[in-house]
Amino acid sequence: WSQALDWAENLEYAGYSDWRLPNAKELPSIVDYSRCPDVTKSAAIDAILEVTPITNQGGKRDYPYCWTSTTHAQVWQASSAVYIAFGRALGLMQDRRTGRKQLMDVHGAGAQRSDAKSGDRRQLPQPRGPQGDVLRTYNLVRCVRGHVAAPRATGPQVVV
Numbered sequence: 411w412s413q414a415l416d417w418a419e420n421l422e423y424a425g426y427s428d429w430r431l432p433n434a435k436e437l438p439s440i441v442d443y444s445r446c447p448d449v450t451k452s453a454a455i456d457a458i459l460e461v462t463p464i465t466n467q468g469g470k471r472d473y474p475y476c477w478t479s480t481t482h483a484q485v486w487q488a489s490s491a492v493y494i495a496f497g498r499a500l501g502l503m504q505d506r507r508t509g510r511k512q513l514m515d516v517h518g519a520g521a522q523r524s525d526a527k528s529g530d531r532r533q534l535p536q537p538r539g540p541q542g543d544v545l546r547t548y549n550l551v552r553c554v555r556g557h558v559a560a561p562r563a564t565g566p567q568v569v570v
Contacts, residue, residue, distance in 0.1 A: 431553065454495075459552075475546050480492040
């Protein structure tokens with residue numbers, strides 16, 4: 411997360427150097443809920459925005475989560491930050507028929523998660539919460555520019 415913040419704040423792209431990570435209210439505004447890996451075989455984002463596919467924890471082609479600049483001050487002493495799913499939001503759930511745990515999309519594209527800002531995934535508690543959320547500490551960045559507090563008619567600009 412700190413690397414994501416640093417990268418965004420030092421980004422020079424398209425003649426601009428005022429890029430930043432969007433906050434937890436801005437980033438979901440670009441989620442396209444009519445798109446998702448299982449239905450459209452795409453990321454849940456407008457097709458004009460390129461998204462690099464990843465291989466998820468289950469070995470399937472998927473799309474990344476992206477960090478926001480939002481920290482949860484009350485969760486794990488501010489060591490937790492918010493990210494948004496543009497693909498599957500995986501969890502390890504028990505199959506009621508077999509009793510075995512299986513990896514499945516428990517929240518869907520557009521899900522907001524909050525996990526450790528850093529750390530080795532192998533040393534973090536897995537899974538977490540009632541839906542068996544699979545933690546992610548290696549997330550991507552989708553930068554925006556523009557002021558956070560002052561609403562703009564066109565909204566924040568997004569790196570394509």
